Amino acid sequence: GDLRALGGAIGTMGRSLALAKGAALATATGLFALARSGAAAADSVGKQAQSLGLSLQAYGRLSWAAEQGGVETEAFAAGMRTLSRTIHQGLNGNRQASDLFARLGVRLTDTAGKARSTGDIFGDIADVFSRLPDDASRTALAMQLFGRSGASLIPLLASGRQALSDLGDEAGALGLIFTDSQVAMATAMNDALNRTKRTTGALRHQIGLI
Numbered sequence: 001g002d003l004r005a006l007g008g009a010i011g012t013m014g015r016s017l018a019l020a021k022g023a024a025l026a027t028a029t030g031l032f033a034l035a036r037s038g039a040a041a042a043d044s045v046g047k048q049a050q051s052l053g054l055s056l057q058a059y060g061r062l063s064w065a066a067e068q069g070g071v072e073t074e075a076f077a078a079g080m081r082t083l084s085r086t087i088h089q090g091l092n093g094n095r096q097a098s099d100l101f102a103r104l105g106v107r108l109t110d111t112a113g114k115a116r117s118t119g120d121i122f123g124d125i126a127d128v129f130s131r132l133p134d135d136a137s138r139t140a141l142a143m144q145l146f147g148r149s150g151a152s153l154i155p156l157l158a159s160g161r162q163a164l165s166d167l168g169d170e171a172g173a174l175g176l177i178f179t180d181s182q183v184a185m186a187t188a189m190n191d192a193l194n195r196t197k198r199t200t201g202a203l204r205h206q207i208g209l210i
Contacts, residue, residue, distance in 0.1 A: 043190045046183035052077060053084030058119030060177030061168030068167055069156040079146035079153045083125075084118050086145060091115055100144060104128050123161040130160035 049059035066076040090097035090108050106124045110116055132138045142150030
């Protein structure tokens with residue numbers, strides 16, 4: 001009887017240890033998946049911000065404002081890409097582009113002659129749009145600045161700089177803005193994971209040829 005009881009106790013302990021080990025493994029796997037997902041998201045944000053000519057902070061703030069304003073992600077990205085290109089043209093002597101910003105009273109450079117950020121210029125444009133009447137000329141201007149996505153950005157622009165700033169602060173409070181160091185870490189992690197994946201795949205193929 002005692003031996004049977006001892007055996008039962010050992011069996012129960014063994015099952016408990018197995019369950020604990022399985023739970024620990026599941027937790028570790030879950031944490032790794034979470035870390036990988038976070039790294040992929042931060043890496044993607046970094047690449048997207050760079051492609052749009054925005055700093056990470058400006059991208060985080062403006063993309064959240066756009067989302068809250070009902071602007072589709074693709075429309076926001078396409079519009080900002082066009083704006084960045086138009087700003088670049090204006091800074092590099094394109095008369096048509098520089099005249100467009102001059103008519104709006106939006107400066108492309110600061111008092112020291114240094115190029116202003118796309119995020120700051122977007123804020124100035126939003127203030128201009130907040131004062132414009134809701135008519136065809138406003139739509140035409142939006143399309144000049146933001147391309148075919150311009151019309152869909154009008155509700156966001158018409159809210160004005162202060163509303164954009166408030167939504168940007170909200171994004172920061174919600175932890176939606178990545179820092180440069182976070183994106184750099186995520187990029188390094190993604191690169192390491194991709195190298196490991198490729199190496200493992202190549203090894204598997206090599207073993208299959210043996």
